[in-house]
Amino acid sequence: MATTAAPVTAVRTGWRRRPSRPLLVAAVLVAWVAVWVPAHGIHTLGLSPADLTPLHRWLNDVNDAAGANRNSSPIFLYFFNEIRAVIDALVTFVQDLIAQPSFGRPVPVLGWLGVVALVAYVSWVFGNWRVAVLAAGGFVFLGLQGLWRESMDTLALTVSAVAISLLVGIPLGIWAGLSDRFHRLITPVLDFMQTMPTFVYLAPLTLLFLIGPASATIATLIYAAPPAIRLTAHGIRSVPRASVEATESLGATRLQTLTGVLLPLSKRTIVLGVNQTIMAALSMVTIAALIDAPGLGKTVIKALQTLDVGTAFNAGLAIVVMAIVLDRVTTAAGERARQVGRPPRWRRPLVAGLGVVAVVCGYLSYTYFWAAEFPDRYRIGSAISRGADTVAAWAQEDLSTTTEWIKNLVTTVLLNPLQTLLVESPWWLVGAVAVTLGALIGGVRAAVTAAVCVGLLIGTGLWQDSMTTLAMTIVATALVMVLGVVVGVWMGRNRYADRILRPALDAGQTMPAFVYLVPFLALFSATRFTAIVAAVVFAAPVAIKIVADGIRGIPATTVEAATAAGSSTWQMITKVQLPMARRSLTLAANQGLIYVLSMVVVGGLVGAGALGYDVVAGFSQGQLYGKGLAAGAAIVLLGILLDRVARASNPSSPLKGH
DSSP states (O other): OHHHHHHHHHHHHHHTOOOOHHHHHHHHHHHHHHHHHHHTTSSOOOOOTTOOOHHHHHHHHHHHHHHHTTTTOHHIIIIIHHHHHHHHHHHHHHHHHHTSOOTTOSSOSSOHHHHHHHHHHHHHHHSOHHHHHHHHHHHHHHHHTTOHHHHHHHHHHHHHHHHHHHHHHHHHHHHHHHOHHHHHHHHHHHHHHHHSOGGGGHHHHHHHHOSSHHHHHHHHHHHHHHHHHHHHHHHHHTSOHHHHHHHHHTTOOHHHHIIIIIHHHTHHHHHHHHHHHHHHHHHHHHHGGGGTOOSHHHHHHHHHHTTOHHHHHHHHHHHHHHHHHHHHHHHHHHHHHHOOSOOOTTHHHHHHHHHHHHHHHHHHHHHOGGGTSOOGGGOOHHHHHHHHHHHHHHHHHHSHHHHHHHHHHHIIIIIHHHHHHHHSSOHHHHHHHHHHHHHHHHOHHHHHHHHHHHHHHHHHTOHHHHHHHHHHHHHHHHHHHHHHHHHHHHHHHOHHHHHHHHHHHHHHHHSOHHHHHHHHHHHHOSSHHHHHHHHHHHHHHHHHHHHHHHHHTSOHHHHHHHHHTTOOHHHIIIIIIHHHTHHHHHHHHHHHHHHHHHHHHHGGGGTOOHHHHHHHHHHHOGGGHHHHHHHHHHHHHHHHHHHHHHHHTSTTOTTOOO
């Protein structure tokens, strides 16, 4: 009897087997389309560009009230205004040193020759002679472009923001590294801060600190501090426990253990945090030109708004040069921190001699006009701009057939159908689909998150713009994942491909978001597709590297066993490597979503419209300030929704489950 019961039980178990999750997701999507057919066009919560909701008007009133009470309210007089004054004083001081005429002089304290010598000297001290030559050449090139003052304004804001970020971030990172309770408390805050696109920081800060360098610097330090905190904490928590116990057994105090063991052994990771902070600050400083931050970002924004490709390219190139120099210097400093032992004896007198040379150059730049103001006769910026305009005109004329075909293909096949489905669906249908997909992919927590985010998106009054932004984000992320899987698998399976492509991907990740808009503006003009392509190129490097690392991390024994079993290359990839790299694929999708969303929003400057345009319009038109602030909140909600659902899809994610 027992022998016959087992098969019956197995059959009954098979009858009760739940459908697979991909099948359920597909069923939900099919049901969505089926309901959309009769219900599309109703309850879509449309809002014309000039219309405002009660929330938008209330936010406008709050902004007006803040402006009226800025010089009378105690909270402004003794808190926000004081912070703005201190930050303004710091930024102005640094600008007076290297960027702006100061102290009754027609030039800054330290002219171009002094800045170049100082940068080269610092690069030599913390890096090596190759980095010093690169830094000096890069800064001279900024002057040759005719953008010396703009570049120094950008550098001044970056230095000011990084100094404050490190002053706050490293102590907080040390605290998080030493205290488990504080680490658990601050980690969700850092996760939240790092999922928010850069645009989101700007509007609320202008409400408190007005537009200008102070708001730009505060937004930059808030955006740039998380890497310093996170990596400092990671470095300290990664120190071997045995090293700490050995020090404590000798009677060392907590301060001695920190300064003698924990900080020295985590120095390389902390320097990496400094690198990431500097790059984040440079990216944010350029975008902060939307709130009147001086520098290269303002030049790029004005050129983008007038579709002046040549000027935008020249200024974007300057941003790239500065990013490469700052990245290489801090990377070399990290490599120096990894070296053990004292430097060779010959280095000390050489460093001292170079220090003397730097001081002499600084004196010359303070004393003589030729060493303070970069010579006009050597500038090549106009030639670069004309060349970029010529290439852009050639691309728009001779490549128009190809570019139009690509743009129309993606727009017609992917973007328009998805945008129509999202925008013309009733809000309750989209909400039901989002909650159901959240439940299927990530369980109850993801479903609750989706429900809350959908409800708050409706409350912003920008439902249709949010759906348009979501459509562009989904299409761009899908293209990013295609690139990530194809190129990442190739790199993971071929070390030569990895050696060739990885440096280019690393360089791509150092460039601020603005830079990616310029070449695609020349190719595709100002359209939604321009923002999508820029977002794909911006997000692809991180996705490709994550997938490549996941493929390479598969145990060699597993690959050898599959090969011995007669698996073909296609079977090896689809049946072994990609399934085993599922966690990396999920992480790549998560990071790709965040990068894409931030870039799609920036694309509001080049015709992408939707939430990005709402934010930009809020900065430039006072009556739309409240709408722009609500758009920033909608961007945050989209980021949280996409981030949490993508994280919950990871089988090892703590967010997954009931």
